[in-house]
Amino acid sequence: MPRFFVDAPLAAPGEIALSAGAARHVQVLRLQPGDALSLFDGSGPEWRAEVTAMGRSEVRVxxxxxxQPQRELARAVTLAVVMPANDRMxxxxxxxxxLGAAALQPLVGERSVLRLAGERADKKRAHWQGVAIAAAEQSGRTVPMRVEPVLPLAAWLAALPEPGGDEWRGLLSPRAAAPITPFAQQRALFLSGPEGGLSDAEEDAARARGFAAVTLGPRVLRADTAPLAVLSWLALS
Structure with missing residues (x-):
């Protein structure tokens, strides 16, 4: 059954006009009145729906x-990533x-190749949020991953609350000796570097904010592989 994200609250049974993005998808698939589809608005529920009217400017369902499908990870996981270059982001x-991440924080660090700020950063964030919505439609998630505004790593670290409570903080570092091990906290925040890794000063700053340096094994993983390896581990642990 086709499923689409709707950029408007879905509150109660009844007929509605689809938001523009969802309507375009329905028109491209040439669905007809009576065809079934699945809709979600990002708040958690998934709605079974039926097309009632197709028009050039409006689609009604x-x-x-x-x-209330249960498809999220057992923990709320945020990936803080010093952005990799090219299309790897x-x-x-x-x-x-x-893989179930709740949020992704794009960062700019000392060794960043991809450096974004201002309007260009805002446009990229909007693009990545669209990528996340499309991936949620495909994967069955009803709560798309949230993409946060691009920030400098140093400023982001300085603004973090004091460590502790119900959040575990991990620093993915090829220089770390301790492997990642199970933890009890229900929220997790993982920091990962770009091509070339974080500088020594950046790793020291992360440790000062409560991040435990961990390794994912003897091989050096790419900047876009390491965060995904952690998510896979969490999904299966």
Whole structure:
């Protein structure tokens, strides 16, 4: 059954007009009145719906029934990533959504190749949020991964609350000696570097904010692979 994200609250059974993005998808697939589809608005529920009217400028559907599928990770995981270059960030956003990350924080560090700020950063963030929504539609998630505004690593670290409570913080470092091990906290925050890794000063700053340096094994993983390896481990642990 086709499933689409709707950029408007889905609150109760009844007929509605689809938002522009979802309507375009329905038109491209040439669905007809009576065809079934699944809709979600990012808040958690998934709605079984049926097309009632197709037009050039409007598509109407009848919301039939809402369910609460359980497809999220047991923990709320945020990936803080000093952005990799080229199209690797698109790949990372897509796969992190598929693997269940709750949020992704794009960062700019000392060794960053991809440096974004201002309007260009805002446009990239909007693009990546669209990638996350498309990946949620494909993977069955009803809560797309949230992409945060691009920030400098130093400023982001300085603004973090004091460590502790119900959040575990991990620093993915090829120089670390301790492997990642199970933890009890229900929220997790992982920091990962770009091509070339984080500088010594950046790693020291992360440790000062409560990040435990961990290794993912004897091989050096690419900047877009290491965060996904952690998500895979969490999904299966």
């Amino acid at each position: 009848n919301l039939v029934e809402a369910t 698109d790949f990372l956003v897509e796969k992190a959504t598929e």
